[in-house]
Amino acid sequence: MTELSKSGAAMTEPVKDSRPPSAFLEVRDLKVHFPTDDGLVKSVDGLNFTLEKGKTLGIVGESGSGKSVTSLGIMGLHTAGQYGKRKAQISGEIWLDGTELLSADPDYVRKLRGREMAMIFQDPLSALHPYYTIGQQIVEAYRIHNKVDKKTARRRAVEMLDRVGIPQPDKRVDSYPHEFSGGMRQRAMIAMSLVNNPELLIADEPTTALDVTVQAQILDLIRDLQKEFGSAVIVITHDLGVVAELSDDILVMYGGRCIERGPAEKVFYEPRHPYTWGLLGSMPRLDREQTERLIPVKGSPPSLINIPSGCAFNPRCPYADVPKDNVTRTVRPELSEVGSQHWAACHMTQEQRERIWIEEIAPKL
Numbered sequence: 001m002t003e004l005s006k007s008g009a010a011m012t013e014p015v016k017d018s019r020p021p022s023a024f025l026e027v028r029d030l031k032v033h034f035p036t037d038d039g040l041v042k043s044v045d046g047l048n049f050t051l052e053k054g055k056t057l058g059i060v061g062e063s064g065s066g067k068s069v070t071s072l073g074i075m076g077l078h079t080a081g082q083y084g085k086r087k088a089q090i091s092g093e094i095w096l097d098g099t100e101l102l103s104a105d106p107d108y109v110r111k112l113r114g115r116e117m118a119m120i121f122q123d124p125l126s127a128l129h130p131y132y133t134i135g136q137q138i139v140e141a142y143r144i145h146n147k148v149d150k151k152t153a154r155r156r157a158v159e160m161l162d163r164v165g166i167p168q169p170d171k172r173v174d175s176y177p178h179e180f181s182g183g184m185r186q187r188a189m190i191a192m193s194l195v196n197n198p199e200l201l202i203a204d205e206p207t208t209a210l211d212v213t214v215q216a217q218i219l220d221l222i223r224d225l226q227k228e229f230g231s232a233v234i235v236i237t238h239d240l241g242v243v244a245e246l247s248d249d250i251l252v253m254y255g256g257r258c259i260e261r262g263p264a265e266k267v268f269y270e271p272r273h274p275y276t277w278g279l280l281g282s283m284p285r286l287d288r289e290q291t292e293r294l295i296p297v298k299g300s301p302p303s304l305i306n307i308p309s310g311c312a313f314n315p316r317c318p319y320a321d322v323p324k325d326n327v328t329r330t331v332r333p334e335l336s337e338v339g340s341q342h343w344a345a346c347h348m349t350q351e352q353r354e355r356i357w358i359e360e361i362a363p364k365l
């Protein structure tokens, strides 16, 4: 294995013969399937996206849409065997800084974790060890990747705690996780994940467990740190409102696939997929004109073992009953360009949906 290089210039040769992409992170046709007694769970089923350094991608979708499975896939954590005896079946390509991670040596990917790429989880308690102080854990995370003495590492830990807004960091460095509030623990975890200046940071529902004011503070912190460190950031959430401001691009997942992606303001203000409209409909307030009335999505997420045929969203889509040719139930819509850099997977055009809305749906509401 070639030596690790922060610049990415001398990394391991990709095993697959496809061309390395120019983007910092490029995910190509990622599939993560789990064999279970009930059948094959297709948690992620053909995902594509790119992300550049200094940019933030928001991944949005209901619970169970495959967001965490995607992030664990990028981090190379599905192959670590923590899901019991049956391993996930993973295919596709994950290019990070010129190296394809799915075909790379697992040891190499393990070394990248915490150094080139780091993750912030929803529940800091699951990532922090209860028996060690916050400082000991940050020092450990730092020293795995840097040959420095404990004193230097401790200085670095205090500096990071200060940077993420922990008051009296030189004292709090010796606290245990349970001595911190939820918001402080999340800050400490952010400090730990950033201690090695990772170039890719994945925050998986980083604020879901926190109250609204603390949520806003943590999101501000992630935004500030992103600007300061210039890393590529993926923020995962079920709440479109949370990522709309923070992200450059938004990717909406439904049933393990991307059903809409594009620049954040386009997806937020001019969503093109009925499911995205539905996600916006679940939000309390929107100050913009509405061509289609916002109604929250009814029904429940699709089974990932028996994904509905045709468009996976058809059992819940207000438009699905209108076309007479039944194409929504037989042919799966692929992503098509609906605006500049804006893609949606729906058989209908915006004009067709607007007409159906006005003529067929609105009168029955």
Ligand SMILES: Nc1ncnc2c1ncn2[C@@H]1O[C@H](COP(=O)(O)OP(=O)(O)O)[C@@H](O)[C@H]1O
Pocket: 034, 036, 041, 043, 061, 062, 063, 064, 065, 066, 067, 068, 069, 070, 083, 304
């Ligand atoms: N190890 C596993 N074995 C079987 N199914 C799994 C496994 N991990 C996740 N899943 C399933 O994959 C789907 C997507 O999960 P996840 O990515 O965690 O959703 P979310 O979008 O809420 O983060 C869920 O239906 C979940 O039950």
Ligand code: SF4
Pocket: 273, 274, 275, 311, 312, 313, 314, 317, 318, 319, 320, 328, 333, 345, 346, 347, 348
């Ligand atoms: S393809 Fe049909 S069912 Fe799917 S989102 Fe579009 S209108 Fe709805």
Ligand SMILES: [Mg+2]
Pocket: 067, 068, 069, 204, 205
């Ligand atoms: Mg999740």
